[in-house]
Amino acid sequence: MAGSTGCPDSDVLESVLGGPAFELASHQAWRDGGWHCRYEPAARHPLGFRLDVFARAKDATMGKPGVASGYGALPEFGQAAAFHTSCPDDPGTGRLSAHFARGGGQANTQEIVFESAGDLVNDCSRQLSLMKALVKVFHEHQIDPPIAG
Numbered sequence: 001m002a003g004s005t006g007c008p009d010s011d012v013l014e015s016v017l018g019g020p021a022f023e024l025a026s027h028q029a030w031r032d033g034g035w036h037c038r039y040e041p042a043a044r045h046p047l048g049f050r051l052d053v054f055a056r057a058k059d060a061t062m063g064k065p066g067v068a069s070g071y072g073a074l075p076e077f078g079q080a081a082a083f084h085t086s087c088p089d090d091p092g093t094g095r096l097s098a099h100f101a102r103g104g105g106q107a108n109t110q111e112i113v114f115e116s117a118g119d120l121v122n123d124c125s126r127q128l129s130l131m132k133a134l135v136k137v138f139h140e141h142q143i144d145p146p147i148a149g
Contacts, residue, residue, distance in 0.1 A: 007037035007053070008141035016133040020045055033057035035145040047130070048094070048116040055102075055143035056109045074098065074132060077139050079106045083131040087124030094121045100135050102142050110138060 005027040013022045020043040030036040039051040068075065068082035075081065078101025086093040094116045099108040112134050120126055 004146065005037070006035050006143055006145040008138065008143065010039055012137050012141045013039060013051070013134075016130070016137055017041075017045070017047055017051075022051060029145070030054055031056070033145075035143050037143060046118050047120050048114055050113075050115040051134070052113040053138055053143060054111040054113075055145070072098075072128075074100060074135055077101055077135050078108055080108050081135070083128065083135070085124070085127050085131075087127055092122060096127055096131055098131050098135050100139060103139050110143070112138060 005024060007024055007027045010021065010023050020041050022039040022041050022045070024037065025040040026036075026038045028036050034054060034056040036055075037053045039053070041049065067079045071088065072082040072084055074083055081098070081100035083096065083098040085096045096112075096114045096116055098112045100110055100112075101107055102109050112131070114131070114134060116127070116130075120130065
């Protein structure tokens with residue numbers, strides 16, 4: 001459930017990222033009636049240092065259209081859902097991202113960008129399992145921008 005900021009409460013991240021806890025650092029309107037939520041850890045975190053989540057307006061899409069397949073495909077989160085890093089061909093980037101649908105949809109309308117750190121940067125299998133878990137969190141706990149008043 002989204003808090004009054006339109007962003008899911010940061011406690012939904014604890015089961016995936018562990019401690020120290022990530023907290024909502026900022027939130028704001030984003031392109032085409034969408035919304036952006038930024039989460040950062042309260043203290044140095046062994047997995048990463050920033051998590052950005054973007055949601056387009058419910059009738060807009062993002063990412064590549066069509067059907068995703070191969071290493072990064074996440075079909076359980078929409079037919080075009082996929083996660084992206086330099087793995088497995090060239091590990092070493094700290095930037096992990098995923099495009100996926102809102103719950104009940106097929107078109108990609110949400111994006112996660114996780115800036116990873118430490119051992120996770122070179123561990124392709126952990127990157128995949130972490131991104132699947134983060135996508136699941138935001139697939140189930142969708143961004144719900146507040147209504148302007």
